[in-house]
Amino acid sequence: MDQDNRIGDTLLEVKNISLSFGGVKALTDISFDIKEGEIRAIIGPNGAGKSSMLNVINGFYHPQEGEVWFRGKKREAMKPYQVARQGVARTFQNIALFKGMSTLDNLMTGCITHMKTNIFLQAIWKGPAEREELEFRERVEHIIDFLGIQAIRKTPVGRLPYGMQKRVELGRALAAQPKLLLLDEPMAGMNLEEKEDMSRFILDVNDVFGTTITLIEHDIGVVMDLSDRIVVLDYGCKLADGTPDVVRNDQAVIDAYLGVSHDD
Amino acid sequence: MSPLFLNALEVILNGLMAGIMYSLVALGFVLIFKASGIFNYAQGVMALFAALTLVGFQTGQVPFAHLINAMFGTEIHHWGSGMNTFLAIILTMIVMIIFAWLLEKIVLKHMVNQAPIILFMTTIGLAYFMEGFGDLMWGADIKTMDVGLPSGGSIWLEDFTKGWAAEGTEYYGMYIDVLDVWAAGIAILLVIALTLFSQYTKTGRALRAVADDHQAALTVGISLRTIWIIVWSLAGFVALVAGIMWGSKSGVQFSLSLIALKALPVLILGGFTSIPGAIIGGLIIGVGEKLFEFSIGGMIGGATENWFAYVLALAFLMFRPQGLFGEKIIERV
Numbered sequence: 001m002d003q004d005n006r007i008g009d010t011l012l013e014v015k016n017i018s019l020s021f022g023g024v025k026a027l028t029d030i031s032f033d034i035k036e037g038e039i040r041a042i043i044g045p046n047g048a049g050k051s052s053m054l055n056v057i058n059g060f061y062h063p064q065e066g067e068v069w070f071r072g073k074k075r076e077a078m079k080p081y082q083v084a085r086q087g088v089a090r091t092f093q094n095i096a097l098f099k100g101m102s103t104l105d106n107l108m109t110g111c112i113t114h115m116k117t118n119i120f121l122q123a124i125w126k127g128p129a130e131r132e133e134l135e136f137r138e139r140v141e142h143i144i145d146f147l148g149i150q151a152i153r154k155t156p157v158g159r160l161p162y163g164m165q166k167r168v169e170l171g172r173a174l175a176a177q178p179k180l181l182l183l184d185e186p187m188a189g190m191n192l193e194e195k196e197d198m199s200r201f202i203l204d205v206n207d208v209f210g211t212t213i214t215l216i217e218h219d220i221g222v223v224m225d226l227s228d229r230i231v232v233l234d235y236g237c238k239l240a241d242g243t244p245d246v247v248r249n250d251q252a253v254i255d256a257y258l259g260v261s262h263d264d
Numbered sequence: 265m266s267p268l269f270l271n272a273l274e275v276i277l278n279g280l281m282a283g284i285m286y287s288l289v290a291l292g293f294v295l296i297f298k299a300s301g302i303f304n305y306a307q308g309v310m311a312l313f314a315a316l317t318l319v320g321f322q323t324g325q326v327p328f329a330h331l332i333n334a335m336f337g338t339e340i341h342h343w344g345s346g347m348n349t350f351l352a353i354i355l356t357m358i359v360m361i362i363f364a365w366l367l368e369k370i371v372l373k374h375m376v377n378q379a380p381i382i383l384f385m386t387t388i389g390l391a392y393f394m395e396g397f398g399d400l401m402w403g404a405d406i407k408t409m410d411v412g413l414p415s416g417g418s419i420w421l422e423d424f425t426k427g428w429a430a431e432g433t434e435y436y437g438m439y440i441d442v443l444d445v446w447a448a449g450i451a452i453l454l455v456i457a458l459t460l461f462s463q464y465t466k467t468g469r470a471l472r473a474v475a476d477d478h479q480a481a482l483t484v485g486i487s488l489r490t491i492w493i494i495v496w497s498l499a500g501f502v503a504l505v506a507g508i509m510w511g512s513k514s515g516v517q518f519s520l521s522l523i524a525l526k527a528l529p530v531l532i533l534g535g536f537t538s539i540p541g542a543i544i545g546g547l548i549i550g551v552g553e554k555l556f557e558f559s560i561g562g563m564i565g566g567a568t569e570n571w572f573a574y575v576l577a578l579a580f581l582m583f584r585p586q587g588l589f590g591e592k593i594i595e596r597v
Binding site for chain 2: 058060079080081084085089090092096097098099100101105108109110112113115117119122123125129132133172176
């Protein structure tokens, strides 16, 4: 992959983010940026504040201090649905799909921010609402082909196996055609084969759609292979930030994350 | 055919019609419960309020007339003339939407993340508020509603079935109220429309999405507050339809709000989360109570229709607490 062509300007930047819940400091003075077109990983031990960081970007949490800049503009405190409408999609560690709805309906719901007809036009159905429905159905079918989930398109997702649900959740996020895609442990609890599939999808999404991706992942091997740059968090503080090679050789990271070596 | 058999058939038909009327009320409960997990105690009062408003518009009553007269010493009660029924229905619907919007802005907004019991208590308060507000707005006297639906026994059916009984027996044909048939037809249309809407439109999917998982709905860009306004407006719409049907049948007065109590056993039978369940539950209750009264009622002094539905619901609670179509709750251990 040609690094220079693929990666563009800064898409999102967090500046001096501090977040606490009562006396518990979840994040302390965190700053980093995400560049357009890159795959950015956030790693760290359990409780390091990775998911909190994602929740701040996504609008679920509002930090006490610090700023979030998105596409060159400072972002005011926003609700998650407003953030979603700006083009940020995400998946969850513990899967948040609409379990009673089919794969197709889940993906169609993912398109919702782009659908424009109002409730009265929808009630009439014929005309604009129907045209819009067909247009987005086509888009969703593309994503279904892309992820290879044709066989389960009418199945209620609650009945699907775990790995498939993860894939559908990725599909729903893609249906929103996000500018920034946040993946919270996309490979947690997967077997080797499923991990390989998911890694391939992540790389393809980045390559084919040019989507900027930020992911949290525990499998260090996967993270090092996939990402362009990595942020390392520990106890809510930033330990290191850089390319996989830089992070791999950073003494603070080795101490905190991989364990202190006692050889010498 | 023996007259007894024909009578039983007539009872079943009437039971089905009555059942549909119960379903209409139960439907409003299901809509709100599915989308927000709130058991809306005020659904019956909403039906009453909608019916009052509709009659008020139709007959050209001045809203808050008593209040205005008391404050300013005037004597106004009516505008010059009434209003076309269709226009009045549209206006009432607009009032119900405004009500849903205000409810979200003033009350529900502050109730996010509260326990279900708190929300339930809120709807009890809402019920009493709306009851008083409806009285204040339109007066507490009993009103008759006439939206132009035909009523009275079907002469056609009576003539048609007269000859069915065996020779020599006394049989005068079946009696079915035409209004009930209309109500059934409208209820069926309403259910089909609601089902199609929730299956095949963006807003319908958003409603189902919110019912399924709030957090996930937020991340795909659905505003919960907008959805709640839509849900309560829909519930208001169903309340209006129920109010028209029940109001035409038995007049618009306080007791109209008590039909909500008849919806409870329907919900227990059908399950709180299922629209088809509300329909089937209503039919079972309707037919069940009429048949029970017809077959056994006479032996035990009659008036069984007052309690049969609740006893049936109690039996259901013992053997199938999630209802016929409700989601079974399996706790993982």
